[in-house]
Structure formats: C-alpha cells, structure tokens
Amino acid sequence: MKFFEPVYDRVMGWSRHRYAPRYLAGLSLFESFVLPFPPPDVMLAPMAAASPARAWYLAALTTVASVVGGVLGYLAGWLAFEWLGPWLRDIGYAAELAQAEDWFGTWGVWVVLIAGFSPLPYKLFTITAGALAMAWLPFVLASLLGRGARFFLVALFMAWAGPRAERHLRPYMERIGWAGIGVLAAAIAVYLALE
Template sequence: MFESLYLKVLRYARHPHAPRYLAALSFAESAFFPVPPDVMLIPMALANPRAAWRLALLTTAASVLGGLLGYGIGYFALAAIEPWLQQWGYWEAYQTARDWFGRWGFWAVLVAGFSPIPYKVFTIAAGALAMNPLGFVLASFLGRGGRFFLVAGLIAWGGERLEQAIYRHVRTIGWASVALVAVAIALYLLLR
C-alpha cells in the first residue's frame, strides 16, 4: 500500500505543472492556507535532486509574496478576520506572534520561518502591528529561504540514495506516521 503511494507521489512530483502548484501552495500558505509547502517541496526535490535549489528559490519567492498578502490582511482587515482566527484555533498563536513582535520585531519574522507556529500568523501579525514592510520582506526571505534551502539541500545531498532508502523503508515510515497521527488525535480528544 505505502510503496504504491510513494511511487505515485514521486510521479506527481515530476509532473510538468508541479512547480506551478508548488508556487501556488507556497503563496497561499503564507497568508491563509493550512498546508505547508514542504509537503510538495520534499517529494519534488526527491524526484529531481538537481532541481532542488531552483525549487527552494521558487518556494521562497512565492512564500514571501504570499507573506505580503498576509501582511496586507493584517494591516487592512484584522478586525474582519479576527473571528476566523479564533474559530480555526489560530488566536493563541496570533497572540504569541504579537508578543514576539513586541520583544524582537525583525528577528521574530526571521525565526518564524523555522517556528512550529504557522507562518501566516506572523505575516498577519506583522501587518496588524505595521512592521516596516522592507524589514518584513527581508526577514521573510531570510527565514523562509533558510528553511526551504535547508530542506532542499538535505534532499539534494541525499539524492538517489535517499530516495532508495525511503522506498526500502516506506512501509515502516508509513505505519509509524499512521501511529503518530492516531496518538496525536487521541491526545487531542483526551486533552480537550
């Protein structure tokens, strides 16, 4: 089951339109979409390690542009989206992002590229707090770029050996992932 899914994902990752979809996902994730671009960047870099650096640059550029949309949402429409932030469970993360901005400003955005807090929360908070737009773009490019180039670099470094190793262990990886998701759901339901 997992072997065929893995091969299908790699086939989709080699699709000629896959970079467009990666750019669209990266853009959307920085402003409003919940799925991180890593879910596409990783298999695409794995399917074509020579293109890993180009894919990381594409992901970074689209993410920064999407971050500007998130900044605009925070700057112009925070009051309108506040109920959604609360409803979707982002309000606490938004408050944390605001606190980080109050303490560290530029550095908060830079670190946000690697943070477990969704990046869109930082882009919206940066706009809501009217962060310097040039500083925001620079910090976004460095933070997000650092993350995506690190991911792409590790995949490119592993290359074909990594792809074969994953394929050999894909069943174990798949069942471990299913178990982790089940545990996470159980913990969420127990701690609610």
C-alpha cells in the first residue's frame, strides 16, 4: 500500500488551485502554533516549482503568515502559562520546565532562530518562548530571520529546479517519505539515548 505518493499527488493538486496562496498562508499561520499541522514547505515547494516567477512572493507570504502564527503561539504560551505553569510543576514537569528555561536562558534568541530554520517543530518554541516571557522584539526578529531563510531557500531552490523537479521526485516519493520517517525516528532515538 502506498502512502506518500497519494499525499504528494494531493498536495500537487492543491498547489495548482486558484486559492492555493490562501491555503498556503493559512497552513503557514496555523502550523506555527497548532498541532498537528504539517510544515508549510509541503505546499510551498510544489507551488514554487509549478510557478517559478512567483517564488519570491510565495516565500514572503509563507514567512509573514508563519511569523504571525508564531506571535499567536507566543501569546498563547504567555497567557496559558500563568494558569498552567504551577499545575505542570505540581504534576512532575518541573525538571522539563527548568530545562526549557535553561535553554532559553543560555541560548535566548538563537533557540528561536534555529527552530525557525530547522525541521524542529517551530510551534513548540513559539509557545515556550511566550510561556517563558522571552523578549518580544527579539523573538519576532529571530522568527523572521529563521523562517524567512528557510522558506526563501525552499522556494528559490524549487523555482530553480522548476517543473523538472516534479517529474524526478514523483517516482521516488515513497522511498523519500519513508526515509524521512526513518531519519526522524533515528533522531528521536539518539536524543532519548542521550537524555
């Protein structure tokens, strides 16, 4: 049974829809603070490949919507932590909260910048930044830089590769998808082993 090829075909269909930029903006917004939305790259990449002339616009739209979503995640963390923080500590998450506070205390804005650029779940960092009351302006600037760098690289690479990338990716989509799952599982296993 194939899993990734049908998903790929559906995303490619969405990327050609006349409202695709709206869908991309919505996905980018919600992915930044709501689980379990997929990263916007899954829509941005085929849209940039299908329409290379609009790659800059699509990357900018994705970046702005993602950062607005990040601000909403920050606000959610900031508002909810007042209520949830003491309860989380009481039920045994004091060490995890201390670890997050330590990371943000040590690395500060770099944590958000790295999370914005990397495949790490950006939403967890937006909510945590708000919960820990990270300075707002550095949070927004780090989000803009991290998310912008990521989405512009994806869009520009796919615009350069163009439609030929789609032809070459489609036959290998199952292998690429399962390899991605394997890499993610290995990364989680290594992380848990190092804890």
